[in-house]
Amino acid sequence: xxxxxxxxxxxxxxxxxxxxxxxxxxxxxxxxxxxxxxxxxxxxxxxxxxxxxxxxxxxxxxxxxxxxxxxxxxxxxxxxxxxxxxxxxxxxxxxxxxxxxxxxxxxxxxxxxxxxxxxxxxxxxxxxxxxxxxxxxxxxxxxxxxxxxxxxxxxxxxxxxxxxxxxxxxxxxxxxxxxxxxxxxxxxxxxxxxxxxxxxxxxxxxxxxxxxxxxxxxxxxxxxxxxxxxxxxxxxxxxxxxxxxxxxxxxxxxxxxxxxxxxxxxxxxxxxxxxxxxxxxxxxxxxxxxxxxxxxxxxxxxxxxxxxxxxxxxxxxxxxxxxxxxxxxxxxxxxxxxxxxxxxxxxxxxxxxxxxxxxxxxxxxxxxxxxxxxxxxxxxxxxxxxxxxxxxxxxxxxxxxxxxxxxxxxxxxxxxxxxxxxxxxxxxxxxxxxxxxxxxxxxxxxxxx
Amino acid sequence: xxxxxxxxxxxxxxxxxxxxxxxxxxxxxxxxxxxxxxxxxxxxxxxxxxxxxxxxxxxxxxxxxxxxxxxxxxxxxxxxxxxxxxxxxxxxxxxxxxxxxxxxxxxxxxxxxxxxxxxxxxxxxxxxxxxxxxxxxxxxxxxxxxxxxxxxxxxxxxxxxxxxxxxxxxxxxxxxxxxxxxxxxxxxxxxxxxxxxxxxxxxxxxxxxxxxxxxxxxxxxxxxxxxxxxxxxxxxxxxxxxxxxxxxxxxxxxxxxxxxxxxxxxxxxxxxxxxxxxxxxxxxxxxxxxxxxxxxxxxxxxxxxxxxxxxxxxxxxxxx
Numbered sequence: 076x077x078x079x080x081x082x083x084x085x086x087x088x089x090x091x092x093x094x095x096x097x098x099x100x101x102x103x104x105x106x107x108x109x110x111x112x113x114x115x116x117x118x119x120x121x122x123x124x125x126x127x128x129x130x131x132x133x134x135x136x137x138x139x140x141x142x143x144x145x146x147x148x149x150x151x152x153x154x155x156x157x158x159x160x161x162x163x164x165x166x167x168x169x170x171x172x173x174x175x176x177x178x179x180x181x182x183x184x185x186x187x188x189x190x191x192x193x194x195x196x197x198x199x200x201x202x203x204x205x206x207x208x209x210x211x212x213x214x215x216x217x218x219x220x221x222x223x224x225x226x227x228x229x230x231x232x233x234x235x236x237x238x239x240x241x242x243x244x245x246x247x248x249x250x251x252x253x254x255x256x257x258x259x260x261x262x263x264x265x266x267x268x269x270x271x272x273x274x275x276x277x278x279x280x281x282x283x284x285x286x287x288x289x290x291x292x293x294x295x296x297x298x299x300x301x302x303x304x305x306x307x308x309x310x311x312x313x314x315x316x317x318x319x320x321x322x323x324x325x326x327x328x329x330x331x332x333x334x335x336x337x338x339x340x341x342x343x344x345x346x347x348x349x350x351x352x353x354x355x356x357x358x359x360x361x362x363x364x365x366x367x368x369x370x371x372x373x374x375x376x377x378x379x380x381x382x383x384x385x386x387x388x389x390x391x392x393x394x395x396x397x398x399x400x401x402x403x404x405x406x407x408x409x410x411x412x413x414x415x416x417x418x419x420x421x422x423x424x425x426x427x428x429x430x431x432x433x434x435x436x437x438x439x440x441x442x443x444x445x446x447x448x449x450x451x452x453x454x455x456x457x458x459x460x461x462x463x464x465x466x467x468x469x470x471x472x473x474x475x476x477x478x479x480x481x482x483x484x485x486x487x488x489x490x491x492x493x494x495x496x497x498x499x500x501x502x503x504x505x506x507x508x509x510x511x512x513x514x515x516x517x518x519x520x521x522x523x524x
Numbered sequence: 525x526x527x528x529x530x531x532x533x534x535x536x537x538x539x540x541x542x543x544x545x546x547x548x549x550x551x552x553x554x555x556x557x558x559x560x561x562x563x564x565x566x567x568x569x570x571x572x573x574x575x576x577x578x579x580x581x582x583x584x585x586x587x588x589x590x591x592x593x594x595x596x597x598x599x600x601x602x603x604x605x606x607x608x609x610x611x612x613x614x615x616x617x618x619x620x621x622x623x624x625x626x627x628x629x630x631x632x633x634x635x636x637x638x639x640x641x642x643x644x645x646x647x648x649x650x651x652x653x654x655x656x657x658x659x660x661x662x663x664x665x666x667x668x669x670x671x672x673x674x675x676x677x678x679x680x681x682x683x684x685x686x687x688x689x690x691x692x693x694x695x696x697x698x699x700x701x702x703x704x705x706x707x708x709x710x711x712x713x714x715x716x717x718x719x720x721x722x723x724x725x726x727x728x729x730x731x732x733x734x735x736x737x738x739x740x741x742x743x744x745x746x747x748x749x750x751x752x753x754x755x756x757x758x759x760x761x762x763x764x765x766x767x768x769x770x771x772x773x774x775x776x777x778x779x780x781x782x783x784x785x786x787x788x789x790x791x792x793x794x795x796x797x798x799x800x801x802x803x804x805x806x807x808x809x810x811x812x813x814x815x816x817x818x819x820x821x822x823x824x825x826x827x828x829x830x831x832x833x834x835x836x837x838x839x840x841x842x843x844x
Binding site: 181182185189207208209212213298299301353355356488489490492493497500501503504505514 | 788
C-alpha cells in the first residue's frame, strides 16, 4: 500500500511538473501571438495617432542603446529628462546594455529582433550597419514622413542623410557626430622639441624620426582590441586615396588590390615601426594615457579620446593636448554617427516617433552632445554650448567631405569589418603587405555587394 | 530492485510492484529527458543544420551549401591558429595542473599542522570565475606594469613579454601558420593552472586518502624505499583519479573562452586566440552565424573525441 501511494504521489508530482511546463509553453505561445498580432495591427493606430489632433498619450517607450559610460549615460539621461518633460504620461524604459562600441549590445539586439521582441527605438551607427544590416533585413520602418514634418532635410548635412538612407528613404535619425581622423598630441613634447604637429605623411615621418632620436615614442597605439589599429589603417587609406576614392572601396568601384591601397599599407607598416612596444597589451584608453603622461607624442583615435582627456584625466584642451586631422586628411571628416531607428514590430511606434523627434531637435542635440563630448548632427545647433575642440570640429564638419568609418561599421557590412580586423591583427605583427592585400580583396568580394 | 526477485511467495504482488517500480522511474525521468532532448540535442542538431547553410549575414538565409563553411574554416589563418593554440594550451594546462595538484596533495597529506587551512587556501582560487582570474592575471603579467616592475627592480633588464609575445617555438611552417608553442599561451596557461590546481589537489588528496595504509606498510616491510612506494604503489592506485582529472580538465580547456576573453583577447597575430573566442566574435560581431555554428560543431567534435572513448570504457567496466 505504501508503494502504491508513493506511485500515486509520484505520478501526481510528475504531471504537475509537466503541466507547469506546458502552462509556461502555452503562455509563451500566447505572448508571441499577441506580440505579432499587435505588430500587424500597429500601422492602423499609429496612422490615426500621427494625425495632429491626437498626439501620443500614455503607454511606454523602450529605448535601446549602449550608452552606459560616464558622459554618454549623462547625455542619455538628459535626453530622457527632456522627453519626459514634454510627455509626462509616457513611461520611458531605458534598456541600455553596457560594453564599448556596442559590442555586447549589438548581440543582444540581434537576438531580440530575431526573437520577435524588439525595443521601440534602438541605437545604430549610420551607414552600412544600418543599411546593409537592418534595412536590408526589412526590420526597420521608413522615416521620410518624420523628416518632412520636422523639416530635417536641410537641417542635417546631405552627406549625413545619405548615410542613413537607402534608395531615397531615410531610416534613422542622427543624434551625434564623432570624428575618426584625429591625431591628438602632447603639446608639451611638441613645444619642448620645437616641433609642429604634422598634417602630411612626410611631416609625420620627419616628426616621428625627430622624436625617436630623442627617445620619445612617436605614436601611441593600443590594439588589444584590433579595431584601434584598423582605425589607423582607415585613416591612412583616407589620406592616401582621398575621400572620394576611399568611398569607392565600399561600393566595389575601387578594388583592394589597387596600387594606392598597396601604397597605403606600406605607409601603415612604416607608421607601425614608430609605435610603443607593448601595444598589444593596451586598449585605446591606455594608449591615450601614454600621450597624456608625456610618454608618447601622438595618438590616432576618434574624438571620444577628447572626452577621455578632459573628463577622466582632467586635461585642458589646447594647452595640455592639441589635435590635427591625421596626415593628408585635412578637409575630410571620418564620420561616426549614432542614430536611432524604429523596428517594424515596435509595440509603441507612435511614442517611438515622438522620441525620435526629441532626438532630432536642436534642444535634444544640445542637451546630449556637450555631455557626451560629441558634436551635434544638425548644422544649426547652439555653438556656444561646446568647448574649444567642439567648436572647431563643428566648423570643420560644415565644410569637410564626409567619409564613413570602416572600423566602426559605417562603411561596410559587419562581416567585412570583422575580417578587416583579423587582417590588421595579423599585419601589425608580420607586416606582410601582399598577404594582407589578398585577404582584404577576398573579404571585399565576399562581403561587399 | 532487489525485491522483485526476492522470492516466489508473493509473485502476484511482485509483478504489481514490478510494474509500478518501472513506471515511477520512467515518469520521474520523463521531464528531464524531454528537456534534454529539446534543449541539448535539439539545439545541437539545429546548430549542425545552420553550419551547412549560407546564413552568414544578419538576414537569415538557409540555402544548403554543404561543407563550404568548414572548408573556409580549415583554410582560415585564424582558425588554424586556434587549433594550434588549443593543442598547446591543453597540453600545458592539463600537464601542469596535474603536476601541481599532485605535488600540493602530497604536501598536504604529509600530516602537517594546519592541514585544513592549507587545503582551503589551495582550493580557494577555484571559487573565482575565470573572468576574474583573467582580469587579475592580465594585470599581474602586463609587460609594462605588473610583475615585470618587480623583475626590473631586481635587475632583470629584459623581462619576458608574457602574453604579448608573438614568438612561436619552434617555427614549423604548416598550412598558413607557423606551428609550435606560442610563448604567449604560456602566460594564459599559468593563470588557468593557478585556478584549477587546487581542484586537482582535492581530487588527488581524496585518492591518496583512499589508499590503505596497510598496502604501503607491507611494501615498506618488503624493503621498498619511500620513492619506490610512491612510484609502484601510490601512483598506480591514483590512475583512475588521473583519468577523471584529464577528462574534466580537457573539456574545460577545449571549450575555454572566458579566461582568454578577459585576459588577452585574440592576441597579436592570434597567438592566444581559441575557437570559443573566434566563434563568439564571428557569430555575434560579424553576423556570420553559419561559420560560427561550424566552429561550435568542431569544438563539440573535439570534446567528444575525448569523452566518448571514456564513456564507452566506463560503460564496459560497469557491465563487467
